[in-house]
Structure formats: C-alpha cells, structure tokens
Amino acid sequence: MSVLHAGSYRLSLARPLVMGIVNVTPDSFSDGGRVGDAQASIRHAFKLQEEGADILDVGGESTRPGASAVPADEEMRRVLPVIEALAGRGCVVSVDTMKPEVMRAALDAGAVMVNDVMALRAPGAPEAVAASGAAVCLMHMQGEPQSMQQSPYYVDVVEEVKHFLQGRVVACEAAGINRERLVIDPGFGFGKALEHNLALLKQLDHLAELDVPILAGLSRKSMLGALTGRGVDQREFAGVAAHLAAIARGARLVRVHNVAAMRDALAIWNAVEEQQDGT
Ligand code: HH2
Numbered sequence: 001m002s003v004l005h006a007g008s009y010r011l012s013l014a015r016p017l018v019m020g021i022v023n024v025t026p027d028s029f030s031d032g033g034r035v036g037d038a039q040a041s042i043r044h045a046f047k048l049q050e051e052g053a054d055i056l057d058v059g060g061e062s063t064r065p066g067a068s069a070v071p072a073d074e075e076m077r078r079v080l081p082v083i084e085a086l087a088g089r090g091c092v093v094s095v096d097t098m099k100p101e102v103m104r105a106a107l108d109a110g111a112v113m114v115n116d117v118m119a120l121r122a123p124g125a126p127e128a129v130a131a132s133g134a135a136v137c138l139m140h141m142q143g144e145p146q147s148m149q150q151s152p153y154y155v156d157v158v159e160e161v162k163h164f165l166q167g168r169v170v171a172c173e174a175a176g177i178n179r180e181r182l183v184i185d186p187g188f189g190f191g192k193a194l195e196h197n198l199a200l201l202k203q204l205d206h207l208a209e210l211d212v213p214i215l216a217g218l219s220r221k222s223m224l225g226a227l228t229g230r231g232v233d234q235r236e237f238a239g240v241a242a243h244l245a246a247i248a249r250g251a252r253l254v255r256v257h258n259v260a261a262m263r264d265a266l267a268i269w270n271a272v273e274e275q276q277d278g279t
Helices: 034-051 072-088 100-108 126-132 157-174 193-202 204-210 222-228 234-250 259-274
Strands: 003-006 008-011 017-023 056-057 093-097 113-116 136-139 182-185 215-216 253-255
Touching: 003 136, 008 222, 017 034, 017 259, 034 056, 034 259, 056 072, 056 113, 056 182, 072 100, 093 100, 113 126, 113 222, 126 253, 136 157, 157 182, 157 193, 157 204, 193 204, 193 222, 193 234, 204 234, 215 234, 222 234, 234 253, 234 259, 253 259
Parallel strands: 017 056, 017 253, 056 093, 093 113, 113 136, 136 182, 182 215, 215 253
Antiparallel strands: 003 008
C-alpha cells in the first residue's frame, strides 16, 4: 500500500486522506484587518484539524478564474505566519503556491508539501523543492488563471491531462524529486468546461495508470453549481458526492473546504471498504 513522503512525515494512503483548505486571502474572511486575516486563518485551520483534516493546505493567492496575481512578498506576508503557527503545533502543512520564492520560504517555515497548480513549471520551482524532502502536488491547468475559462479546448481531455502529468512526473524525478513524494491532480475547473470535468471524473482511473497517488479538488467548484443550480456556499452535499465519485475511481486525497462533512462520508466509505466478505 502506498505511502506519501512529506518531509519527515510518512502518510499512509491505505485510506483516503483529507486536505483542508486554509485561505489567507483578504476576500476569504470578512472580519477586517490584515493581522486579523492571519489569526482568523489560524483559528479556522485548527478547527479543520480538529474535524479530522490530515493535511492543511495554506494559500495566499486565489487561483479562481479571473483572479488577479499577488506579488511574492505579499503572498509570503500572508502565508508564513499561518504556516509557522500550524507547523509549530504539529500539523502537516502544505503551501498552495506557484512561486519558487514562496515555496522556499514556506518550506523553511515548516511546510512539508507544495501544492502547485502550475505543476512546478515556473523557472526554478523544481530546484526550490528538490532538496527539501517535501511532497509535491502536480496539477494540470490549461492556460492561466486570468483567462483559462474563456475557451478551454481539448481533442481528448483525459489523454491530454494524463500526458501532461506524466511529463511533469518525469521532469520532477529528473530534478531529484522521488516518486514517493509526488501526487497528481487533474485540476478540475482549471481551463475545463463542464464536459471536460465530467470526463475527467468519470475516467479518473486512467490517471491511476501513472502509478502516482491522485488528488481531487472539487470543493465548491462551478461544475457543482452547473449541475445543482446551487450558489457557491450551498454546494457541500454536491461536493461530498463528487469527492466520493473521485475516490471510487482511485483518488487517494481530496482537497475540501468542509472537512467535517467529508470525514462523515469517509466514515461510511471506509467501513464499507473494510468490511470483510461473509461477515
Ligand atoms: N483548486 C483551487 C486551488 N488550489 N490545488 C489543487 N491541487 N487542486 C485544486 O483543484 C485546486 C488547488 C481553487 O482555487 P482557489 O481560488 O484558491 O479556491 P479555494 O482555495 O478556496 O479552493
């Protein structure tokens, strides 16, 4: 059974892992000032930890369609105090960033995983993480966050995403990042129309052929809104269903806002999976 190497942690993937989303962006929390943002994020992260998050994914730059870029120093100012506080309390911390300088600083501050929607394609990104021993999530994205949803186009979305991720796995291994440290992610909603997202979810097991653990991030995404007619704050049930659909097709990690809901779903899932035949 596979194990993810993340710094000094060895995370068993025998059961699906839950990555809780910790946003440190001014628009994520409405309770005011800048220091308040960090404190609110830390409180929120501890709540997710108590609810059963296995990994806390701290991000200081939104990658939603149309979101504007954040300079590296501002991103560091947002995420570093949060990472230090969480790592200092023994949490397994991931940093959600595309920038090599933020990766380095976050790893120094105690992060043991880098979650990169650019799949370490920024110049210097593989070097920034190679020596650290940190885990890396390599995500597929067509285009850039600013424009990726304008006209996503694929001939065969599953094959193209798989081919891309395979190339990134090879590039990471060549840079000295062992396979035991790698996770792949099809990047739901990142330069994909509804039919692309559904094809990727339906055929997620094709990515399992790459023999690298798969992460699925569907929480609150627009495809859930398109299928249910629900606004972004009312997509929890749909998100749980989508993540279970992903797990049924081989995902070993899920990235979610609502950890408690996902934990309940996994209590059922794991009990069914582990039930012995004939008892
Ligand atoms: N989705 C978002 C951000 N980071 N990382 C991975 N590996 N997979 C994802 O699907 C993924 C991700 C969504 O973007 P954002 O605008 O930051 O929203 P939030 O962090 O609240 O999900």
